[in-house]
Amino acid sequence: MFNQHNASKRKVKISPPAETAAGLKSIQTVAYRIWEETHVGKGVKTLFKLNQPNGFDCPSCAWPDPDANKVSKIAEYCENGAKAVAWEGSANTIEPSFFEQYSINDLLEKSDHWLEKQGRLTQPMVLKSGDTHYSPITWEAAFSLIATQLLALDHPDQAIFYTSGRTSNEAAFLYQCFVRQYGTNNLPDCSNMCHEASGKALTDTVGIGKASVVLNDIPKADLLIVMGQNPGTNAPRMLTAMEELKNNGGKIISVNPLPETGLLQFRHPQKPWEWIGKPTSIHDLHLQVKVNGDLPLMKALLKMLLEAEKNAPGEVFDTAFIAEFTVGYEALRQHIETTNLAEMIQESGVPEKQIREAASLIIGKKNIIIAWAMGITQHRNAENTIREIVNILLLKGAIGKPGAGTLPVRGHSNVQGDRTMGVWEKMPDSFMQRLGNAFNFKPPINEGVHAVGAIQAMVDGKGKVFMGMGGNFALAAPDTNIVFEGLKQCALTFHVSTKLNRSHLIHGKTALILPCLGRTEEDISNNGPQFVSTEDTAGRVRRSHGDLKPVSPDLKSEVAIVCDMAKAVLGKENPTDWEGMSEDYGLIRDKIAEVIPGFEDYNERIKVAGGFYLPNGARERNFNTPDKKARLTVNPVNFNKNPETPFILMTVRSHDQFNTTIYGYDDRYRGISNSREVVMMNKDDMNQYGCKAGDLVKLTSVFEGEKRILEGFQVVPYDISPGCLSVYFPEGNVLVALGNNSEESHCPASKYIEVFLEKMDNGSDE
Ligand code: SF4
Secondary structure, three states, rough: OOOOOOOOOOOOOOOOOOEEEOEEEHHHHHHHHHHHOOOOHHHHHHHHHOOOOOOOOOEEEEEOOOOOOOOOOOOOOOOOHHHHHHHOOOOOOEEEHHHHOOHHHHHHHHOOHHOOOOOOOOOOOOEEEOOOOOOOHHHHHHHHHHHHHHOOOHHHHHEEEOOOOOOOOHHHHHHHHHHHHHHHOOOEHHHOOOOHHHHHHHHHOOOOOOOOHHHHHHHHOOOEEOOOOEEEEEEEOHHHHHHHHHOOOOEEEEEEOOOOOOOEEEEEOOOHOOOOOOEEOOOOEEEEOOOOHHHHHHHHHHHHHHHHHOOOOOOOOHHHHHHHHHEEEHHHHHHHHHHHHHHHHHOOOHHHHHHHHHHHHHOOOOOOOEEHHHHHHHHOHHHHHHHHHHHHHOOOOOOOOOOEEEEEEOOOOOOOHHHHHHHOOOEEEEEEHHHHHHHHOOOOOOOOOOHHHHHHHHHHOOOOOEEEEEEOHHHOOOOOHHHHHHHHHHOOEEEEEEOHHHHOOOOOOOOEEEEEEOEOOOOOEEEEEEOEEOOOOOOOEEOOOOOEEEOOOOOOOOHHHHHHHHHHHHHOOOOOOOOHHHHHHHEEEEEEHHOOOOOOHHHHOOOOOOOOOOHHHHHHHHOOOOOOOOOOOOOOOOOOOOOOOEEEEEEEEOOOOOOOEEOOEEEEHHHHOOOOOOOEEEEEHHHHHOOOOOOHHHEEEOOOOOOEEEEEEEEEHHHHHHEEEEOOHHHHHHHHOOOOOOOOOOOOOOEEEEEEEEEOOOOOOE
């Protein structure tokens, strides 16, 4: 069973949520983290390179940088970017003696925060079958072990090659090329678990599964709607763009089950004159939906917009745009006509008056951007909600012009780039043909497994080798106990990592840890210094080169690891120049330019400060759908909720974490500190269940008759809609059944977990 990491041993402290995001407190936090984690001088020096055109790309989120001439020379980063740099630049290291001291069982007792806090991994380690402790292994022996295991499989589809969003374009491209030359398309990635639904719904409707806006569009918008996203924590520099929009007279509507501080007020941390006095008020209207009330909310808004359009034809909808660039209007109009407004309002959880206010803001504006994140994508009906978002934008003609369009805000720094590079279980035939031609091989044709499919394959005994290229799959994936079961059944599990995490401890019969360079560190091959490149949320590709001395001479770059592994597995006869590419990353970029449209002259264009944008048809009203038009669609509301289940639970991130990396136990903006084993609960629900703050509860999710349990979590009274609960990710993953995922893209429904709640006997102590 999943160890709840001493759940409820840490007593939660509760204070009122912060009223303002960023500001002086953010600067203080950055200073503290740099002091705590790094040698101060080293940490500060590194921050001056963060997101600079001649520096390295932030290893945290994928928010775009300003144009090169607008980048702040002093601090082009946020509190969380600085935390990520401090965490990676830790002065602590894990030497082999650490593994002599701690057995796997000892380490399993430690919290995830403690594991990563021990510092950077410094040399390859192996856990041999039956051993209780990891021990050192040479790189050569590690690659030989991988080759032996992979070549012993009955079929390459028995191996699974996962990618987290940290991997650079160069490493990701080579990685998928190696995996396909080995013979499988089993390339699940973290996109499968976050924005897969965005990719699917946007490709269906506007022909590209990425944002249609760039950073400069945000201040030009008349109206920004932020849905299911918490920018103050998950993409903090977005607040700077939102502040600019407000200063230009634009309006912001936030849609979220929680009133997140980052959407209330903001003090720009790099503008000391804003640290005191009145902060910038961010949203003009907050719509506190029920968890997953977004789709009915969109439908209610559409109904109101259509009514207004009927009263003033051509004044509300952009009829010229609809006629020229879209299909499906009549079917959508008829569907909206028959939509029951009262029902949609009730299902949304938002009072009618507020929805009408939002509708009148939308009616009066032409340049509208809708941003969203996992509050929208991690639902069973995610694709329908996203297509409904697109409907609103298309009816307003708000796409393909300055200050208007779609903005799915991506999480990890290169999650979008990895997908562009071909890390996907079902790349289109055109890509496979070009890849095969460029490397003179026949790519496999079987569709590979996505993240959920990979877990199922391991549990069923069909997946026997698991490789993690970065990340912490064991914790990031849904249905924690099932994932653990699957990983433990593998013959070999191995991970390319910078720090120790739980995925190294939930292992197959044999396990390897392959330590790699961080993005902040210099990467010097026999050919001299190398750099890599990444793609941000807005589809801009930029170069990234660290300049810190690596923490250990035994580290390899991700590129070198892929190349050495390919040489060991594919053998001497393999015609690909792995050796040459590992010494000169320019050769990899030449191959990328040959295979992937939009990367022509990659090596030349990447030299330009700030990089270059990839082609984006939707940005130019050139919709790459089968009929070359944007598609208005009809999207039914069908939650299939069990009427007996009293609560819908969603998982959220705290302000002191990045994905599975837990920096600490304080969620400053929400006023929750000292513990993460908490459940946020509406006060009326607390009264009904006889709960007070700090009481311990047991949560039981029921999916298709199976129960999953999380117990010993402490109640925190919070401003969340009645009937809704929230716990932190990844702790809440225990409750997410593997089968509970989005209908069309299998994105885990981590924001829609039907649960029962029981009060437990209180046993919490300090
Ligand atoms: S907004 Fe994202 S990319 Fe920018 S510094 Fe912060 S964490 Fe890094």
